[in-house]
Amino acid sequence: MKAAVIVGARPNFMKAAPLIREFKARGRVETLLVHTGQHYDGNMSRVFFDDLELPEPDIYLGVGSGSHAAQTARIMTAFEGVVERERPDLVAVVGDVNSTLACSLVAAKLLVPVAHVEAGLRSFDRTMPEETNRMVTDILSRFCFTTSPEAETNLLREGVTADRIFYVGNIMIDSLLFYLEKAESSRVLDDLGLAPGGYVLVTLHRPSNVDDPARLAGIMDALGEIARSVPVVFPVHPRTRKMIEASGVGIAAARGMRLVEPLGYLDFVKAERHARIVITDSGGIQEETTVLGIPCLTVRENTERPITIEIGTNVLVGTDPGRIREEAARILGGAAREHRVPPLWDGGTAGRIADVLERHFA
Ligand code: UD1
Numbered sequence: 001m002k003a004a005v006i007v008g009a010r011p012n013f014m015k016a017a018p019l020i021r022e023f024k025a026r027g028r029v030e031t032l033l034v035h036t037g038q039h040y041d042g043n044m045s046r047v048f049f050d051d052l053e054l055p056e057p058d059i060y061l062g063v064g065s066g067s068h069a070a071q072t073a074r075i076m077t078a079f080e081g082v083v084e085r086e087r088p089d090l091v092a093v094v095g096d097v098n099s100t101l102a103c104s105l106v107a108a109k110l111l112v113p114v115a116h117v118e119a120g121l122r123s124f125d126r127t128m129p130e131e132t133n134r135m136v137t138d139i140l141s142r143f144c145f146t147t148s149p150e151a152e153t154n155l156l157r158e159g160v161t162a163d164r165i166f167y168v169g170n171i172m173i174d175s176l177l178f179y180l181e182k183a184e185s186s187r188v189l190d191d192l193g194l195a196p197g198g199y200v201l202v203t204l205h206r207p208s209n210v211d212d213p214a215r216l217a218g219i220m221d222a223l224g225e226i227a228r229s230v231p232v233v234f235p236v237h238p239r240t241r242k243m244i245e246a247s248g249v250g251i252a253a254a255r256g257m258r259l260v261e262p263l264g265y266l267d268f269v270k271a272e273r274h275a276r277i278v279i280t281d282s283g284g285i286q287e288e289t290t291v292l293g294i295p296c297l298t299v300r301e302n303t304e305r306p307i308t309i310e311i312g313t314n315v316l317v318g319t320d321p322g323r324i325r326e327e328a329a330r331i332l333g334g335a336a337r338e339h340r341v342p343p344l345w346d347g348g349t350a351g352r353i354a355d356v357l358e359r360h361f362a
């Protein structure tokens with residue numbers, strides 16, 4: 001059996017790596033690693049190949065940035081040729097980025113079964129580009145591999161039949177647990193002058209937060225306030241850096257904040273594990289902090305990962321600067337809450353996916 005595994009953007013690499021490792025270990029699936037090139041900066045792509053010990057991509061499409069339609073179309077056009085030439089038995093996509101959608105659509109039209117890893121997540125917010133990507137990918141997928149029970153409910157409601165849904169757990173957590181010990185040897189805290197448990201870690205990149213200068217300024221003000229009482233370190237996503245530079249917001253508010261380049265995987269995991277609080281609008285970071293038991297404030301009005309709120313460490317704080325400051329102060333003041341790790345977020349997800357696929361293709 002030959003499986004094309006698709007990566008394109010930062011959150012794809014830690015989801016694809018366990019699957020590729022599992023396929024290689026079993027020796028029964030030939031993998032073709034396709035990198036669309038949606039993300040291309042060294043610290044958004046190359047570093048993850050090194051940190052996650054990913055093989056070099058077999059095929060690099062080099063599509064780069066663009067509008068949604070332009071980027072999606074470039075990926076589709078380039079990937080169509082790959083599928084026609086390579087004739088994989090399966091196309092495996094992860095997450096909810098434009099590369100996920102584009103490659104699913106190409107495979108579906110060429111009648112190659114699609115496996116979607118991280119299926120069924122819904123924010124019910126159609127203003128998020130990812131929501132469209134998730135819905136379309138799921139409806140096209142022969143295998144919907146889900147991370148949590150409510151994903152199955154979401155899929156059934158949209159007409160995905162039960163025989164296509166497989167609750168296998170969270171593959172991103174396979175990478176987290178696999179590299180947790182190795183990440184401890186990262187020097188990132190020393191390099192940034194941070195003490196374990198003594199800083200707040202921030203990431204922001206949702207267009208709804210960073211593309212609107214007024215909203216971005218409000219969030220930066222709140223972070224600047226928090227930085228008056230505790231060090232705040234903020235690895236800045238390229239979209240966000242562009243917006244900060246373009247609008248000039250946050251330059252003043254950034255006083256006391258450490259704005260740094262995006263971190264590699266091992267450095268980021270180390271910084272996450274030892275943070276006092278993580279403040280983010282990332283999808284994956286809500287999940288990693290739940291497993292690490294680190295309080296997470298999510299700067300959004302909704303989440304497609306409700307389990308991290310129901311049983312994990314995540315709190316939706318919205319985008320109101322006052323609320324962000326208050327919730328951070330509460331945690332810094334010692335407030336703690338009970339939390340549990342969701343079932344099957346245990347490091348064994350890639351194995352369960354490989355079992356399903358091997359049974360099917362046998
Ligand atoms: C993408 C995903 C988002 C995901 C995020 C993870 C879509 C629609 N969005 O958002 O779901 O959460 O990745 O990080 O797929 N840029 C660079 N260098 C890079 C990559 C991007 O400078 O290596 C800049 C470019 O100016 C580009 C902008 O960032 O236009 C946005 O990149 P894009 O991939 O379109 O979306 P992200 O915001 O990164």
Ligand code: UDP
Nearest residue numbers: 010011014235262263264265268282283284
């Ligand atoms: N991450 C990283 N360096 C950073 C920020 C994030 O390695 O500077 C990792 C993080 O640990 C997680 C993934 O990137 O594994 C999350 O990706 P991102 O926030 O870009 O996308 P999202 O999950 O929101 O789609």
